[in-house]
Amino acid sequence: MKYLPWALAGLLAAALIWALLAGSGGGSVGVVNLVRVVDESPRAQELNELLAQRYQELLTRFDLEEAPSEEDVDRAARERQAYGEYLAYRQELELQLEKEVNAAVREVAEDKGISVVLDSDVIRYGGIDLTDEVIRKLK
Secondary structure (H helix, E strand, O other): OOHHHHHHHHHHHHHHHHHHOOOOOOOOEEEOOOHHHHHHHHHHHHHHHHHHHHHHHHHHHHOOOOOOOOOOHHHHHHHHHHHHHHHHHHHHHHHHHHHHHHHHHHHHHHHHHHOOEEEHHHHOOOOEOOOHHHHOOOO
C-alpha cells in the first residue's frame, strides 16, 4: 500500500511522456529562457522605464525626495502609501508583460509546429530554443 502513490506517479509520468510524444503537434518541445526575454526584449525594457518613471513621480508626489528628518513625523505613512502604489503598478506591468510574452511564445510555437513550450530553467537537456524569436516578437 505504501508504494501505491509512487506507482501512480510513475503511471502519470509515463502518460505525460506518451502524450508529449504522440500529441497532434508532432511532439516537439520548445524552451524559452524567460530571464533573457525580460533582460533583452525591447518591450520589457519599455515597461521597466515606465516603472522607473512612476517611481520618480511617487517620490515627488509624496514629498520623499529628500533624506528623512526628525521633524517629518508622517513620512513613514507617506512611504507606505507610495510603496503600495508602486507595488500595485509594478504588478500591473508584470501581468501585462506576462500576457504579451505568452502570446509571443504561442505565436512562435505555432509557427514552428511545436506542441509544448517550457521554461529553460526546468529543462536539463534538449528542446528547441525559441528565446531569440520570442524576444524579436516583443517589440
